[in-house]
Amino acid sequence: MAVVLIIAFAFYTTIPVRTTQTLFIPQGSINKIISQLAKKGYAVSIVDSYILRTMGKPQTGWIFLGKNKMNRLDFLQKLTSSKAMIHKVTLIPGETSEIFFDMLAKELKLDPKKLYKYYHEFSPYPEAGIYADTYYVPYGIKEKHLMHFLVRESEKKYKAISEKVYGIYNTKQWQKVLVVASIIQKEAANTKEMPLVSSVIYNRLKKGMRLQMDGTLNYGKYSHLKVTPERIKSDESTFNTYKHKGLPSSPIGSVSIAAIKAAIRPAKTKHLYFMKNKKGTHDFSDSFKAHRKNIKKAK
Numbered sequence: 171m172a173v174v175l176i177i178a179f180a181f182y183t184t185i186p187v188r189t190t191q192t193l194f195i196p197q198g199s200i201n202k203i204i205s206q207l208a209k210k211g212y213a214v215s216i217v218d219s220y221i222l223r224t225m226g227k228p229q230t231g232w233i234f235l236g237k238n239k240m241n242r243l244d245f246l247q248k249l250t251s252s253k254a255m256i257h258k259v260t261l262i263p264g265e266t267s268e269i270f271f272d273m274l275a276k277e278l279k280l281d282p283k284k285l286y287k288y289y290h291e292f293s294p295y296p297e298a299g300i301y302a303d304t305y306y307v308p309y310g311i312k313e314k315h316l317m318h319f320l321v322r323e324s325e326k327k328y329k330a331i332s333e334k335v336y337g338i339y340n341t342k343q344w345q346k347v348l349v350v351a352s353i354i355q356k357e358a359a360n361t362k363e364m365p366l367v368s369s370v371i372y373n374r375l376k377k378g379m380r381l382q383m384d385g386t387l388n389y390g391k392y393s394h395l396k397v398t399p400e401r402i403k404s405d406e407s408t409f410n411t412y413k414h415k416g417l418p419s420s421p422i423g424s425v426s427i428a429a430i431k432a433a434i435r436p437a438k439t440k441h442l443y444f445m446k447n448k449k450g451t452h453d454f455s456d457s458f459k460a461h462r463k464n465i466k467k468a469k
Contacts, residue, residue: 356385
């Protein structure tokens with residue numbers, strides 16, 4: 171009987187394992203890890219749990235295996251010894267997903283169309299579903315896994331802030347926060363100005379005034395283009411706040427914590443206008459008369 175078991179075990183260890191080049195190892199016990207891998211379609215069983223215990227504790231998070239098919243013992247050894255090959259990617263506050271995804275596609279050799287597809291599959295927000303931050307992702311990660319990771323991490327942050335402020339996390343309510351925060355991100359010269367810009371947005375909305383802000387037209391592929399009179403005349407989207415009242419239908423670009431905080435808690439002012447001055451910051455005013463003076467001063 172013992173001989174039969176030894177032969178069976180020896181045969182079992184020769185069965186190859188098919189895998190992806192990158193693999194996500196969940197946190198938890200060895201039994202849990204093997205169970206999760208089995209649920210995802212990997213040819214592993216409780217026997218592998220016992221083998222792993224003789225090799226050591228598996229890594230957690232994304233690891234790079236490098237092959238799509240390998241000997242079972244090599245596969246299990248990789249789970250305990252493989253190091254994640256990391257790429258550092260940064261989403262700059264105010265940047266649009268279109269520009270960011272094109273950058274990701276070039277740097278990580280990915281398909282931008284697939285990045286868009288999976289982003290919209292995972293994120294409840296047309297834009298700003300990925301929080302502006304620096305992320306570390308493994309070499310060889312595919313489009314679906316990358317978008318799932320970036321959106322999941324962003325959702326955790328958004329949920330924590332929303333629950334702290336509002337007691338709940340409601341995506342419809344949070345989308346409005348992201349829309350306002352994204353305008354602030356585009357318009358403010360620095361974080362100090364953000365609550366002031368926020369107050370202008372809410373004050374103008376309250377009075378039924380159009381926002382008339384250039385930053386709202388820096389959406390999508392227009393992220394870094396100067397807004398011209400021709401763009402203002404021709405753009406029919408809801409992002410054109412010179413033509414349309416109220417907020418745009420979705421956020422304009424990614425946002426920072428400072429912009430989110432400003433969107434939630436605007437400064438208490440009567441400001442309705444702001445004008446960029448020669449220092450590169452803005453002069454704020456409560457009336458059109460005062461605003462005209464700031465325009466002349468800036469020229």
